[in-house]
Amino acid sequence: MLRILERVAGLNTGSKGRRSVTERLRSNKAKLFRGVTEVAPNVVGYCVWSTERIVDDLNCTLEHKLKGAVSLLSDEAYQWWLTVKEGTQPDRLSWEFFKSDFQGKYVGACYIDARRCEFLNVTQGDRSVAEYEAKFLRLSHYTRGMVASEYERCVRFEEGLWDNLRVLIAPQREQEFSILVEKAKIAKKVKCAERQNRDREMGKNKRI
Template sequence: MERIMADLYFTADQKLKGAVSLLRDEAYQWWLIVKEGTQPDRLTWDLFKTAFPGKYVGANYIDARRREFLNLAQRDRSVAKYEAEFLRLSHYVLGMVAYEYERCILFEDGLRNNLMVLIASQRDREFAVLVKKAKITKDVKRTERHKRGKNKRDLEPSSSGMRPKKKARSDGPVRVGPPVAPTRVALCGQCGRCHPGECWRTTRACLRCRSTEHHVWDCPLRIDQVQALSSGTVQPPRVV
């Protein structure tokens, strides 16, 4: 109800009259008794906000709101929402916010650290001025973050200007299926070398043509190569 009246810019007297007009039956009779026993200059909106909860709201509820006020902090709220919550809960701790300076201190202590550091040195004594500076500081920091983010995006290379990587082109046949692991030839126990098949020392085969009918020194291929070397038409093989 108070939030609605605040949005309508009601004065304190108008808030008091509006709240009293909503009272019914026993609650309205209670207010008449309070009105008769109170001096006219003390019949204020603040008195109503204190007396009505004390009469019709349980003590546990009031204590819970007081603890909520003591633990109140801005956290992820905007400054405007934090201000509204601060004013709502401050009605339950009127003794703590009786003076403007005390209200400013409590409000400032609940601000986020990055805002509190910027305005703590000023120590404003007017609550409205403090709230206004907090809102301005929040807007300035938001603008700075936006500029930093924009500058960072401008420095990054555009994804549209990057050429897509071409796939490697293969001119040979493409093997389909799981990869085939290369076969490993074990070391031969006869000759001490790695070779497929039976060892020449076992089969007594020719080392040049693999024939088992003659030895390497009788190989026809070797004889032909020797004759070609003697005639000078074939260069001897280069030994590496």
């Protein structure tokens, strides 16, 4: 198990570095995937998403992401990957290729289509901006090709925000997603402060 976890990082930096990577992976609960057929599609989808999140936290390259994901496969799932690898040109064996094939094998087209539909209809609703961002990003993993650019992703995120937040942010036409999210969080704080001020003023007027 230790060797498997060390390979996820795709690094060879000595015992101290390997221990720190292993501890990080364990704290993020990286697990082996055996490809058991009765595993629910949402569990498999979460497996792909959580693995990507962990290796992102470790600042891995795309090559290391692929190596890390493959190192978490065992039994039937690992045999599946060997078969795919043998029948694929080496220059096509990328992280994106792996995700696409893995989801096609273990998640299924119907589940992916349902998540894409959910992505197109997701809104902030009763969520905080951070909670909305988390769901938006989780669903976006199933929308390959639907949101072609960073700007289009920003526009889609804006469309799902509360109206009173969107009117403050949309005119700025932000094109960087992380900055857009921070602006939305700031706008939410401003609106909360305004509401609190109004409530205090109303309370004062009632006492007069």
